[in-house]
Amino acid sequence: MNILILQASPRANGNTAWMAEEYKKAAESAGHNVTLVNVAHKKIAGCLACEFCHNKGNGTCIQKDDMQELYPLIAEAEALVLAAPIYYFTLNAQIQSVIQRLYCVNKPAKVQKMALLMSSYSPGVYSGAQYEYFDICKYWGVQDSGIVTAKIDEQKTEGTKGKIIDIVKNL
């Protein structure tokens, strides 16, 4: 399967980056083709709601920022993995920008499965993000292949690595 992991933490050595790498390693070991992109290091603005994409733009976005690099990767992805830290009880802004800029394509063309990897400091802070994620899976008609969360004492642990290896089996 062609897998695209969008890693949205600005901290290069943080836990979200570690989870994304562990997912990549596990998926590659299982024979998948994996592309991992750090979207936090890219310049991706929010959607302008200008409707250019749905009119003259014919499905293309008027904003020519780093999202242009992601559109072809997303168009080819068969599985999409969102990896993000929790900021103020939801997915961080960096991943939200990417999701909302998909307004022009509405649904990624080939995605059949999704997964969600999240980092936080505290336990019990994931419900808002999970609601959003499940609603997106439903809206796009794609299957959830699993969610792994890691609060502070679960970060970079063998236990979390095992959970990641487990959800990769659902691809």
Ligand SMILES: Cc1cc2nc3c(=O)[nH]c(=O)nc-3n(C[C@H](O)[C@H](O)[C@H](O)COP(=O)(O)O)c2cc1C
């Ligand atoms: C702006 C900001 C908001 C945060 N909000 C929350 C929060 O609401 N709940 C929580 O448990 N942790 C919160 N955190 C902590 C991060 O989720 C936590 O440190 C996480 O492990 C960061 O992931 P990283 O290691 O990939 O950077 C916040 C951190 C930042 C910088």
